[in-house]
Amino acid sequence: MCLAIPALIKSIEGKEAEVEIGGITRRISLWLTPEAKVGDYVLLHTGYAISIIDQQEAEETLRLFAEIAEETR
Amino acid sequence: MRYITEFRNGASAKGLIARIAQTSKHPARFMEFCGGHTVAIFRYGIRQVLPKTIEMVSGPGCPVCVTATPDIDKAIALAQIPGVIITTFGDMLKVPGSRSSLQKARAGGADVRMVYSPLDALKIATENPEKSVVFLGIGFETTAPGVAASVLQAEEQNIRNYYVLSQHKLCPPVIRAILKAGEVKLDGLICPGHVSAITGSQAWEFIAKEFGIPCVVSGFEPLDILQCVAMLTAQVESDESKVEIAYRRGVTREGNAHALALMNKVFEPCPANWRGIGVIPGSGLKLRKQYKHHDAEVQFDIKVEPSIEPKGCLCGEVLRGVKTPLDCGLFRKFCTPESPVGPCMVSSEGSCSAYYLYGSELI
Ligand code: SF4
Numbered sequence: 001m002c003l004a005i006p007a008l009i010k011s012i013e014g015k016e017a018e019v020e021i022g023g024i025t026r027r028i029s030l031w032l033t034p035e036a037k038v039g040d041y042v043l044l045h046t047g048y049a050i051s052i053i054d055q056q057e058a059e060e061t062l063r064l065f066a067e068i069a070e071e072t073r
Numbered sequence: 074m075r076y077i078t079e080f081r082n083g084a085s086a087k088g089l090i091a092r093i094a095q096t097s098k099h100p101a102r103f104m105e106f107c108g109g110h111t112v113a114i115f116r117y118g119i120r121q122v123l124p125k126t127i128e129m130v131s132g133p134g135c136p137v138c139v140t141a142t143p144d145i146d147k148a149i150a151l152a153q154i155p156g157v158i159i160t161t162f163g164d165m166l167k168v169p170g171s172r173s174s175l176q177k178a179r180a181g182g183a184d185v186r187m188v189y190s191p192l193d194a195l196k197i198a199t200e201n202p203e204k205s206v207v208f209l210g211i212g213f214e215t216t217a218p219g220v221a222a223s224v225l226q227a228e229e230q231n232i233r234n235y236y237v238l239s240q241h242k243l244c245p246p247v248i249r250a251i252l253k254a255g256e257v258k259l260d261g262l263i264c265p266g267h268v269s270a271i272t273g274s275q276a277w278e279f280i281a282k283e284f285g286i287p288c289v290v291s292g293f294e295p296l297d298i299l300q301c302v303a304m305l306t307a308q309v310e311s312d313e314s315k316v317e318i319a320y321r322r323g324v325t326r327e328g329n330a331h332a333l334a335l336m337n338k339v340f341e342p343c344p345a346n347w348r349g350i351g352v353i354p355g356s357g358l359k360l361r362k363q364y365k366h367h368d369a370e371v372q373f374d375i376k377v378e379p380s381i382e383p384k385g386c387l388c389g390e391v392l393r394g395v396k397t398p399l400d401c402g403l404f405r406k407f408c409t410p411e412s413p414v415g416p417c418m419v420s421s422e423g424s425c426s427a428y429y430l431y432g433s434e435l436i
Contacts, residue, residue, distance in 0.1 A: 001136045001164065001422060002109050002215040002267040003293075004323075006076040022074045029192060031222035032332040041076060043270060043323055046162075046212075047190025048219035051270040051329050053076060058322035062079055065296055068088035 004045035006053055009038050019044065076322065080294030089299035094124045096306045102128045102258065103305055104394055106248065107265035108135030108422030109293055115431035117295040123302065130257065131427075133247055133350065133392040134265055136212045137164045137420035141346040142380040144240050145170040148209055150377045151238060151369060152183040158201060159185045160194035161209040167419045171381040191223035191237075198227070198235040207369045210239040210358075215267040217241040217358055218332035221339035224360070224367050238369040239359050242345050244268050245276050246356035250347075252284050257394040261305035263298070264290040266320045271336075273328025274316050281314045292320035339364055348416065349389020386415035391424050398425040398432075405429065 007019035007028065015030050021044065030036050033049040042049035105111055111131045114120060120129050133139050149170050152159045159175065166176045166187060179185040184204075188194050191208050198206035210220045220237060227235040244265060251257065264277050269290045277288040287308035291301035301319035308314060318324050336358070345357025360368040369375075385403050390396035398404045398417070408414040410426055417423035 001162065001212055001420070002107060002134075002265060004215070004267045004270070006074065008075070029219070029222065031226070032218050032329060032335065034331065043267065045215055045267060046219050047192045048222065050215060050218070050267065050332060051323055053322050054325075055322070058076060061300075061321055065082065065085035065088070065300075068092060069082070069084035070088075072084075072088040072091045 002045070004043040004050055006041050007044040007049070009036055009040050009042060012036070012038055017049070077294060080292065080296045082296060085296055086299055089296065089303055090122050093127070093299070093303050093306050096303065096310055097124050097126045098310055100126050100128070101260040101306065101309045102130060103261040103263055103302065104130045104132045104257070104259050105263040106132040106134040106244065107263070107268070108138065108420065109267070110134070110263055110265070110291060110298065111424055111427050112422050113293050113295070113298060115427040117298075119295065119298055127302065127306070130394045131391070131424040132394055133251065133347065134213070134244065135417070135420050135422045136216070136242060137168060138388060138392060138416045138423045139242060139247075139347045139350070140168070140211060140240055140416065141348045142171055142382055143377060144346060146377045146380050147375055148238060149173050149175060149178050150375050151207060151373060152178045152185055154373060156203075156205055157184070157373070158197060158204050158206045159183070159209060160188045160197060160206060161185065162189075162211060163187045164420045165209055165211060167413060168416045169383060169413065169419075171378070191220050195223055195226060195232060195235055198232050202234060205234050205236060207236045207238055210237045210241050212241055213244050213265070213268050214271045214336070217340060218271060218329070218336040221335045224339050224364055225335065227367060228364075233366070236367050236369040236372055237360060239340065240345075241340065241358040242347070243342065243356050243358065244272075245279070246353050247347055247350065248280060250350060250353050250356075251393060252280065252286070254393075259286055260309050261287040261289070263301055263305070264288050264316075266290060266292045266297070266323060269320070269324045269328065271329050271332050274318050274324055274326050275328070277316050281316050285314045287314045288316045290316070290318045290320050290324050292323060349392045383414045388415040388417040388425070391417055398428040401425070
C-alpha cells in the first residue's frame with residue numbers, strides 16, 4: 001500500500017502539477033512537496049508527491065551498480 | 074521508465090548476489106517490514122538467489138492486514154448509516170469483518186466507492202453536498218500526510234461534508250513492540266522505503282542503538298533490495314549495527330519535514346489496535362480536536378457488535394513473523410485470493426497472497 005512511483009513534473013499551477021508517468025499524464029497534488037519544480041521527478045503516492053527524487057544520488061547509486069557488475073564480469 | 078528500469082539491470086543484480094554470497098559467513102535472519110518489499114522479494118525470486126546463510130521473514134508492514142477486525146466492523150457499520158458514502162482504497166473492500174465486508178455491504182445497498190486518492194473523495198464530497206462522504210484513513214506515515222492535506226483542503230474550500238475515519242498507524246512503535254516481545258530473533262531489518270521518505274531514516278535509529286540490530290532502508294526495485302541485503306550482511310559480518318540507506322534517491326536521514334508537519338497539524342498519536350499484536354500506545358493517529366467536524370468517529374454514532382475473529386486464521390502470527398502462511402491449515406485449501414479468510418490473503422501485499430501467487434517454489 002505504500003507503493004509510490006516516479007513521475008516527471010511537466011507544469012505547475014498553484015499546489016497542483018501535471019506529471020508524466022510512462023507516457024501517461026496525470027494531475028497530482030504538491031501539498032507535501034511545495035518546493036518541487038518543473039523537471040523534477042517526484043515519488044507519487046495516492047495522488048500526492050511525497051518526495052523529490054534526488055537525481056544526483058540516483059546517478060551515483062547507478063555508477064556503483066555498474067562497477068559491481070564490472071567486478072563479476 | 075526512468076528510475077525503474079535501470080534498477081532492474083541483470084548484470085548488476087548478478088554482481089550484488091555474488092557480493093552477498095562472498096560476504097555472508099554467519100547465519101542471519103532479516104525481516105522485511107514492508108508488505109511492498111514482501112511482494113517485490115517474491116516477484117523477483119530474491120529469496121531463491123540468496124545464500125543459504127540468509128533467511129528472510131516478512132513483517133507486519135501491510136496496513137490492510139494489520140487493521141483489526143473491530144475497526145473493519147466499524148467501517149462496515151458506518152457504511153450502513155443512511156446518507157453516508159464510504160470512500161476507500163480498493164484493498165479494503167474484500168477484507169472480511171466479523172459478519173460482512175465492505176464489498177458485501179455494497180452489494181446490500183450501501184454506497185461504498187473505491188478511490189485512488191483522498192483527493193477523489195474530496196471531489197465526491199463536492200459533487201454530493203447532500204451526502205456525508207467518509208474517507209477510510211488506512212495507511213502508515215506514507216499515506217497519513219496526504220490524508221491530513223485533504224482535511225486541510227476541505228477546510229480551505231469549506232467542504233463541510235467530508236469526514237475521515239482515521240485508522241492510520243505508525244511504524245516505529247510496532248517494530249519496537251515486536252522486538253521487545255522477543256518472539257522473533259532478527260539480525261537485520263529491511264526498513265520501509267516510502268515510510269522513510271516521510272519519516273527519514275532517523276526513525277529507525279533506536280533499533281540500531283537499543284536493540285543492536287542493523288537497519289537499512291530499501292527501495293522497491295530488485296537492485297535496491299539486493300543492495301540493502303548486501304549492506305545488512307556487511308554490518309552483520311563486521312558486528313556493527315547502524316542505520317544506512319540503500320535508497321538514497323528517495324530517502325534522507327531527515328525525511329520530508331513539511332509532510333510531517335502537516336501530519337502533526339491534523340493528527341495526534343493515539344493507541345491503536347494491531348491485528349495479532351494488540352493495542353499499542355501511541356501507534357495510531359486520530360484527528361486533533363480542532364478538526365473534529367471532519368472526524369467520522371466524533372460525528373457519527375457508530376454502533377458495532379462485539380467482533381468475531383476468523384477461525385483458524387494465523388494472520389496474527391504471520392504478521393509477527395513467527396509463523397508463515399505454510400503453517401496455516403486453511404492456506405490454499407480454504408483460503409484463496411478469490412475467497413479470503415483473513416486480510417493477509419486479501420491485500421495484494423499480504424504475506425499469504427504473496428505466498429499464494431509467487432511462492433510455489435517454497436512449498
Ligand atoms: S492463509 Fe488465510 S486463513 Fe491462513 S493465515 Fe493467511 S489469511 Fe489467514
